[in-house]
Ligand SMILES: Nc1ncnc2c1ncn2[C@@H]1O[C@H](COP(=O)(O)OP(=O)(O)OP(=O)(O)O)[C@@H](O)[C@H]1O
C-alpha cells in the first residue's frame with residue numbers, strides 16, 4: 001500500500017498490490033493516467049517506500065532498511081530509465097554513463113572502460129564524446145539505458161521510455177530491450193502503447209492503484225507458444 005497525504009485527503013496510489021516477478025521476466029505495466037504505475041516503479045526501484053506491506057528484492061526484505069541501505073541497493077541493483085532521459089547536459093555521453101560508478105571502488109580507468117563497453121553495447125561506441133544536445137532523441141535514450149546498465153542491475157525499470165520518441169526511434173529502443181532480455185536482463189517497462197507492451201512476455205494492467213489484470217503475452221513472436229487466439233493468457 002502506498003498512501004499519499006495531500007492536505008486532509010489520502011490518496012491510495014497503490015492499494016493491495018500482490019506481485020511476484022521472476023528473474024529474466026519482461027513485464028509491461030499499463031493503465032490509465034493516475035492508476036499508480038510510476039508509484040509502483042518507484043517502490044520497486046527503492047526510490048520510494050510502501051506505506052505498509054513488504055517488498056523483497058533478491059530475497060531481502062527492503063521494508064525496514066535504512067535510507068542509506070536503500071540508496072546503495074538503488075545504485076548497485078536498480079537501473080532506472082525515464083521518459084525525459086534525465087541526462088546531465090554539460091557532460092559527454094561517456095561521463096553521463098560513468099556517473100553511477102562514482103561510488104564503485106574501481107579506479108577511473110576501469111570505470112571509463114566499463115562506461116565505454118556499455119555504450120558500445122547500446123550501439124553508441126562512436127558517440128561517446130557527444131553531449132546530450134549533440135545527440136538525437138533515440139541516442140539520448142540509449143545513453144540513459146547505458147547509464148542504467150553500467151552497474152549490472154538486477155532489474156531494469158523503464159517508465160515510459162519511448163514516450164518522447166517517434167515510432168521508428170521507439171522500435172530501435174525496443175529492439176535493444178529485446179536484446180537485453182535475451183541476454184538475461186529482467187525488465188519492467190511502463191507504457192501507454194500496445195505495440196510497446198507487446199514486446200513484453202507479461203502484461204500487467206493497473207487501475208486505481210490495483211492490478212486489474214496480469215496476463216502472459218503469447219502474442220510476442222519470440223514466445224514459444226503462439227497458439228492462443230487472443231495472444232493473451234491468464235497469469236493466475
Ligand atoms: N508525490 C505525490 N503526492 C501526492 N499524490 C501523488 C504523488 N505522486 C503521485 N500521486 C498520486 O498518486 C496517484 C498515482 O500516481 P502515479 O504517478 O503513480 O500514476 P501513473 O499511473 O504513473 O500516471 P501517468 O500515466 O500519468 O504517469 C495519482 O492519483 C497521483 O495524483
Ligand SMILES: [Mg+2]
Pocket residue numbers: 037038039159
Ligand atoms: Mg507515471
